[in-house]
Structure formats: structure tokens, C-alpha cells
Amino acid sequence: MAQIWLIAVNPDVANLLELAAGRPVTAVTLGADIPGAARQIVIPVAEGTPAEAAAPAVAEAITAEPGDIILAANRSAERVLAGAVAAKLDAPVLSGVTAIGDGTARLARYGGIVEETVSFESAVVAVADGGTTPVGDVPASETGPATVHAAVVTSTSRSDGESVNLAAAKRIVAVGRGFKSEEDLRLAEDFAKAIGAEIACSRPLSEGTEWLPRDRYIGITGQHVAPEVYVAIGISGQMQHTAGMAGSGTVISINSDDKAPMFSQSDYGIVGDLYEVLPALTEALA
Incomplete structure (x- = not known):
């Protein structure tokens, strides 16, 4: 049976363990404990050393054989480490993996x-x-x-805004071009707070107006999410967006256009002006 390896910089890897489908996993980590792994190899990294500098050590620790599978989260540091492992093993890199078997993988x-x-x-x-x-x-x-490159983080520059792990969110309120101004997003934020949801957006509000950071953008080239409840407000529902939330449970749409494609992807729909609908919903939930 193929052996499953896991590259981990932080412990947010539940989805990767699910892909292993109960097979024993050997985790190669940079200090993060991995609950559910069968074996854990910790790469010693000095404080101030970027995770990417440990690429030689991670590649050395993973002694994979033909047919073995090395799992890595789709995050910047893990992608660098995975690339080093792939180069050492002369192994192909498969992206968008949704299921794995012995000698097979299903890709989105x-x-x-x-x-x-x-x-x-x-x-x-x-x-x-x-x-x-x-x-x-x-x-x-x-x-x-302990084969680590001699690299040290000398300074950091943080962007404004709170980082969010949308993949872990149970409820998401996504906003789109139906909002007339950035200040108006407060209506969606109040509603999201009332139902315990995270705020997300369609591509135009992230890469066009830059009202929200890119880690809140859902779509083909953005975040892929599968919350229990997904509320789309002022989002037309083009394929570029819906591909990123296709795994959602209950989908609710609010749009003034009754022909918006988003309604065909929804379990419930409200046709109306979001500037009237959102305050009413938020007040009803108070």
C-alpha cells in the first residue's frame, strides 16, 4: 500500500487527513503538532527563520517510494516546500486534488x-x-x-485588515457589485455579525475596487469554500464566482435582478433592494 506523507507548517490540515481516507500519515512539520497523524517528524528551525528556508530538510526527511503520495496544503510556504520535495524525487505535482487512491487521484x-x-x-x-x-x-x-538555508526574517510589513480562513467558516456572507460604495458594506457586516458569519466577496470587490483583501475573494482563481450556509448579496452569479462556492450547503441569494444566474444556484432567493432587505433581516435577527 502506498505511504502517505504530509508537509505541514501549521496544524490546519484536516482536509488533507481526510484525503488520506484512514491510511496512516507521516507528517513532516516545522514545529506544528498534527493531531491524527500516525507519525510526526519535526524539522528544527531557529526563531526568525522563514519556513521556506527549511526546504532542504523537508526534502531530506521525506523518503518516498514509487506510488507514495506527499500531501501539502495550498498555502505559500507549503507550496515552496512541496516544490523542493517534487524536485528531489522528480515527482509530478498535482493541484486541486479532491480524492486519492492507490495509484490514482481525482482532480478538480x-x-x-x-x-x-x-x-x-x-x-x-x-x-x-x-x-x-x-x-x-x-x-x-x-x-x-537540520539542513536549513541561512535565511533570517529581518522585517515584516503587515497589510491592513484581519486575515481570515474562509475554508474553516461555517457561515459566509459574500458581497458583490450590487453595493454602491465601500461604506455600504457595513450593512452586510452587521448582517454577518447577526448570524455569526464571515464576510467574503466576488472578484470585482477584491481585484477591482479593492474594498476587501484578496483572501476574502471567492472564485475560480480565489478561495474555494464549502460552508454550511452561504449568503450571496448583490452577486450576479457568473461561473467565475460560483465555482468557488459550489460545495456550499444551504445557499441564499439577495438580488434586485430576478434573472440573476445566482438564483439558479440557490436554495432560497430574495428579489429586492439589498439596501432595504439587509436592514430588515438584521433587525429581525436582533
Whole structure:
């Protein structure tokens, strides 16, 4: 049976463990405990050293054989480490992985619109959404190689706004071009607070107006989410957006255009002016 490896910079890897489908996982981490893993190899990294500098050590620790699968979260640091492992093993990198088997993997293509099944005999590196922190027992730690590049973080520059892990959100309120100004987003924020939801957006509000940061943008080239409840406000519902929320549970749309494509993707729809509908809903929930 193929062995499953996992590259982890932080413990938000529940989705990757689910992909392992109960098979034992050996986690190679940079100090993060991984509940649910069968084995844990910790790469020693000095304070102030960026995670990417540990690429040689991670590649050395993963002694994968043909047919083995190396899982990595679709985050910047893990992608760098996964690339180093793939280069060492001369292994292909599979993105958008939704399921794995012995010698096979199912991949989401074009933002999840279609799926493709591929076969392999060599070791492969599979990149997928990390998800939330798993539950379970933490295995005893083994110390891994210490072959780390001599790199140090000398300064950091933080952008305004709070970072959010939309993949872990149970409820999401997504806003679109139906809002006339950035100040008007307060209506959606008040509603989201009333139902305990995170705020997200369609691409134009992130890469066009820049009203919200890119980590809140949902779509083919943005975040892919699957909350229990997804509320789309002022979003037309083009494929570029709906591909990013296709796995959602209950979908609710609010739009003044009764022919908006978003309604065809929804369980419930409200045709009306969001400037009237949102305050009424928020007041009713108070």
C-alpha cells in the first residue's frame, strides 16, 4: 500500500487527513503538532527563520517510494516546500486534488467545474486546501534533518485588515457589485455579525475596487469554500464566482435582478433592494 506523507507548517490540515481516507500519515512539520497523524517528524528551525528556508530538510526527511503520495496544503510556504520535495524525487505535482487512491487521484479542473482522474506509478506531490485543525491524538515527535538555508526574517510589513480562513467558516456572507460604495458594506457586516458569519466577496470587490483583501475573494482563481450556509448579496452569479462556492450547503441569494444566474444556484432567493432587505433581516435577527 502506498505511504502517505504530509508537509505541514501549521496544524490546519484536516482536509488533507481526510484525503488520506484512514491510511496512516507521516507528517513532516516545522514545529506544528498534527493531531491524527500516525507519525510526526519535526524539522528544527531557529526563531526568525522563514519556513521556506527549511526546504532542504523537508526534502531530506521525506523518503518516498514509487506510488507514495506527499500531501501539502495550498498555502505559500507549503507550496515552496512541496516544490523542493517534487524536485528531489522528480515527482509530478498535482493541484486541486479532491480524492486519492492507490495509484490514482481525482482532480478538480477549471475551478471545480469538471473533474479528471489521473493514474501514476511514481511518487506524486498532491496540493489541496488544508482546511481546519484536525482532532485526535498527537503522535510522539521525532527530530528530523537540520539542513536549513541561512535565511533570517529581518522585517515584516503587515497589510491592513484581519486575515481570515474562509475554508474553516461555517457561515459566509459574500458581497458583490450590487453595493454602491465601500461604506455600504457595513450593512452586510452587521448582517454577518447577526448570524455569526464571515464576510467574503466576488472578484470585482477584491481585484477591482479593492474594498476587501484578496483572501476574502471567492472564485475560480480565489478561495474555494464549502460552508454550511452561504449568503450571496448583490452577486450576479457568473461561473467565475460560483465555482468557488459550489460545495456550499444551504445557499441564499439577495438580488434586485430576478434573472440573476445566482438564483439558479440557490436554495432560497430574495428579489429586492439589498439596501432595504439587509436592514430588515438584521433587525429581525436582533
